[in-house]
Amino acid sequence: xxxxxxxxxxxxxxxxxxxxxxxxxxxxxxxxxxxxxxxxxxxxxxxxxxxxxxxxxxxxxxxxxxxxxxxxxxx
Amino acid sequence: xxxxxxxxxxxxxxxxxxxxxxxxxxxxxxxxxxxxxxxxxxxxxxxxxxxxxxxxxxxxxxxxxxxxxxxxxxxxxxxxxxxxxxxxxxxxxxxxxxxxxxxxxxxxxxxxxxxxxxxxxxxxxxxxxxxx
Numbered sequence: 590x591x592x593x594x595x596x597x598x599x600x601x602x603x604x605x606x607x608x609x610x611x612x613x614x615x616x617x618x619x620x621x622x623x624x625x626x627x628x629x630x631x632x633x634x635x636x637x638x639x640x641x642x643x644x645x646x647x648x649x650x651x652x653x654x655x656x657x658x659x660x661x662x663x664x
Numbered sequence: 665x666x667x668x669x670x671x672x673x674x675x676x677x678x679x680x681x682x683x684x685x686x687x688x689x690x691x692x693x694x695x696x697x698x699x700x701x702x703x704x705x706x707x708x709x710x711x712x713x714x715x716x717x718x719x720x721x722x723x724x725x726x727x728x729x730x731x732x733x734x735x736x737x738x739x740x741x742x743x744x745x746x747x748x749x750x751x752x753x754x755x756x757x758x759x760x761x762x763x764x765x766x767x768x769x770x771x772x773x774x775x776x777x778x779x780x781x782x783x784x785x786x787x788x789x790x791x792x793x794x795x796x
Contacts, residue, residue, distance in 0.1 A: 596784045613778055 597627055604629050615656065625663060633660045684740065690726060691737060691746050695753060699725050702757055707776070717774040720758045722750070742782045751783045 600610055611632035612624065616639055624630075635656050639649050694700060704718040724732040741747040758777045766772070 599784055609774070611776070 593624075593627055597629070600629050616652070625659075687732075687737060687740055688744055688746075691724075691741055691744070691750070694724055694726070695746075695750055697727075699727065700750065700753065701725050702754065702761070704761075704775075715773065717776060719776040720754065720761075720778075722754055722778075738780070742780055745782070747780045747782050751780060755779075 603610060609631040610629060611634050612628075612630055613634045614636040615633045616636045625633075633656065635653055639652050639656075641649075643649050643653060701723045703721045703723055705721055706715045707717045707719055708714065709716050722734060722738075724734075724737050726732050738747070741750055755777060758775055762775050
């Protein structure tokens with residue numbers, strides 16, 4: 590991604606307009622823990638690949654629980 | 665590829681490249697020809713079953729190929745920069761729809777719309793508000 594400071598300014602401008610911000614597909618691709626520190630995010634949307642097999646995968650449960658716990662403590 | 669390297673030609677590569685080129689050209693024209701659609705998927709609170717909002721999802725209705733799934737064209741739109749005009753179109757469309765819904769006698773609900781990280785690289789990432 591380009592200059593994170595500029596991105597932060599744009600995101601804050603959106604927030605001032607009353608728009609809530611979420612990171613989609615969290616845990617894959619562009620999503621990095623570093624962004625959580627800098628960006629004014631309201632919600633995380635955990636990527637489908639972690640949620641799809643929640644009922645059968647203890648690894649997915651562990652990852653999803655950890656992401657939820659982290660998100661709540663950042664809030 | 666550099667020195668001391670080789671690779672096998674595969675007709676799959678050729679087919680893949682042609683397919684990509686055709687899609688890329690199609691993307692450019694798709695916007696002008698109004699081939700993009702927005703589907704509004706309800707977001708449901710599973711404990712109560714109530715609709716808490718909607719998510720706007722971009723779809724491409726190709727005249728010959730039918731409905732092209734987003735995982736086929738979004739990465740290409742991002743790689744070519746076409747995501748910027750496509751994203752602007754999407755935002756404007758969603759805002760207009762939201763405005764139309766507001767004028768109906770419905771309870772207020774939020775509309776979610778996806779932006780690509782690529783869109784934040786562009787100088788204008790939001791449509792200017794209509795000046796009427």
